Amino acid sequence: xxxxxxxxxxxxxxxxxxxxxxxxxxxxxxxxxxxxxxxxxxxxxxxxxxxxxxxxxxxxxxxxxxxxxxxxxxxxxxxxxxxxxxxxxxxxxxxxxxxxxxxxxxxxxxxxxxxxxxxxxxxxxxxxxxxxxxxxxxxxxxxxxxxxxxxxxxxxxxxxxxxxxxxxxxxxxxxxxxxxxxxxxxxxx
Ligand SMILES: [Zn+2]
Numbered sequence: 001x002x003x004x005x006x007x008x009x010x011x012x013x014x015x016x017x018x019x020x021x022x023x024x025x026x027x028x029x030x031x032x033x034x035x036x037x038x039x040x041x042x043x044x045x046x047x048x049x050x051x052x053x054x055x056x057x058x059x060x061x062x063x064x065x066x067x068x069x070x071x072x073x074x075x076x077x078x079x080x081x082x083x084x085x086x087x088x089x090x091x092x093x094x095x096x097x098x099x100x101x102x103x104x105x106x107x108x109x110x111x112x113x114x115x116x117x118x119x120x121x122x123x124x125x126x127x128x129x130x131x132x133x134x135x136x137x138x139x140x141x142x143x144x145x146x147x148x149x150x151x152x153x154x155x156x157x158x159x160x161x162x163x164x165x166x167x168x169x170x171x172x173x174x175x176x177x178x179x180x181x182x183x184x185x186x187x188x189x
Contacts, residue, residue: 001017001018001019002015002016002017002018003015003016003017003018003038003090003104004104004107005018005025005036005090005092005102006090006092006100006102006109007027007029007034007092007100008034008092008093008094008099008100009027009029009030009032009034009094010027010029010030011111012029014027014028014029018036018038018090019038020038020039020040020064020065021037021038021039021064021065021066022035022036022037023035023036023038024036032094034092034093034094034099035092035093035094036090036091036092036093037062037070037072037090037091037093038088038089038090039062039063039064039065039070039088039089040062040063040086040087040088040089041060041061041062041063041083041084041085041086041087041088041089041103042061042062042063042069042085043060043061043085044058044059044060044061044083044084045058045059046058046059046081054077054079055075055076055077055113056075056076056077056078056079057073057074057075058072058073058074058075058076058081058101059071059072059073059074060072060074060083060089060091060101062089062091072091072098072101073098074091074098074101074110074112075112075113076101076110076111076112076113077113078110078111081101081103081108081110082103082106082108083101083103084105086105087103087104087105087106088103088104088105089101089102089103089104090102090104095139095143096149097112098112099111099112100112118159118162118163118166118176118180119131119134119180120163121163121166121167121173121176122166122173122176122177122180123177123180130180130181130184133184133187133188134180134183134184134187137187138152141187162176
């Protein structure tokens with residue numbers, strides 16, 4: 001079936017012939033491979049609407065062709081994303097992380113919040129220079145190595161509660177910023 005896929009590599013839309021289940025596609029613009037899961041949604045719920053950052057955590061249960069279920073955890077700033085039982089859904093992964101969730105039934109999609117949670121809470125914006133340096137370090141120096149990927153995974157588990165704490169108790173921002181500033185100065189190219 002020909003499906004319009006929102007590409008997790010370049011964020012444009014490309015047409016692909018897709019079969020239900022897992023598949024690997026190639027972004028024709030950047031010539032990079034990415035993975036997709038094309039399946040029917042069984043159920044969706046969302047929770048943890050973190051007050052200031054507005055990041056929502058979506059949990060989506062997908063029904064694979066072999067009748068097993070796959071749970072996808074997805075963080076996004078999208079506040080109203082509709083996904084009902086039976087909707088055709090595409091989860092697009094890039095470098096192992098889910099980047100786009102697409103509802104093909106009603107042609108709606110949402111992008112992942114690529115959270116450097118603590119850095120964003122400390123520096124106030126995901127686009128801050130310090131956050132860009134940290135993101136670049138993560139993607140170029142950590143992501144290619146298995147120890148680096150382990151550290152990233154660990155960071156994604158521990159950092160949302162810490163970021164929440166920083167947002168709730170602003171006095172924690174100064175010590176966190178002190179530590180992050182040191183790291184940024186150390187890794188700055
Ligand atoms: Zn693309």
